[in-house]
Amino acid sequence: AAAAGATVVASRRGRAWQMNAGATGAVQADVLLFLHADTQLPLGALAAVQQALADPLVLGGCFQLRFDDERESLVLWLWGWCTRCWLLRSHRLVFGDRALFVRRSVFEAMGGYREWPLLEDCDFVLRLRKLGGSRGFAFVPLDVVTSARRLLEVGPLRQQILNTSIFLLWYFGVSPARLREWYSYKKPQSREKVG
Numbered sequence: 001a002a003a004a005g006a007t008v009v010a011s012r013r014g015r016a017w018q019m020n021a022g023a024t025g026a027v028q029a030d031v032l033l034f035l036h037a038d039t040q041l042p043l044g045a046l047a048a049v050q051q052a053l054a055d056p057l058v059l060g061g062c063f064q065l066r067f068d069d070e071r072e073s074l075v076l077w078l079w080g081w082c083t084r085c086w087l088l089r090s091h092r093l094v095f096g097d098r099a100l101f102v103r104r105s106v107f108e109a110m111g112g113y114r115e116w117p118l119l120e121d122c123d124f125v126l127r128l129r130k131l132g133g134s135r136g137f138a139f140v141p142l143d144v145v146t147s148a149r150r151l152l153e154v155g156p157l158r159q160q161i162l163n164t165s166i167f168l169l170w171y172f173g174v175s176p177a178r179l180r181e182w183y184s185y186k187k188p189q190s191r192e193k194v195g
Helices: 013-023 045-053 074-082 104-109 120-132 149-154 156-171 178-181
Strands: 030-034 060-067 098-102 137-146
Touching: 013 120, 030 045, 030 104, 045 060, 045 137, 060 074, 060 120, 074 098, 074 149, 074 156, 098 120, 104 120, 104 178, 120 137, 120 156, 137 149, 149 156
Parallel strands: 060 137
Antiparallel strands: 030 098, 060 098
């Protein structure tokens, strides 16, 4: 990344710590955009963020989601479709893989991401929505494309049920540290044919 001209910031392991370190250690900018390594921005993404933030009431927002292998699973297609359907637009369906963006001043006033082992993105979106109200969070009508690798390895339906269960348990008071134990990802063992 450094060879390509990017500013590289060292951090401890964990998305919340890494995103906070990147936000404080990166070049000063008025807007922060948090992009997962396995997610790609669409053409026109930065202009769309600028357009959304032209409204002074908008504090931040996200993109719609599409998986790179939606054709492999109806569950993947349906989840992506839910993020693209205007009837289902809800800040409660926003996770970090949707390329969150926020005004730097707001990010700093909020204290950044809470340094949790997971759900830091959901927490951040809920706090941002609470701070800005219904007009404070923008849904950009462009799709980011994220990798379906993990979902396909675990099983899309199984992973979405796990994700939903963890989110609901957290929403009703179970700590992220406790939930992290349940969420631990272990790549499935390959099955070798015998005989």
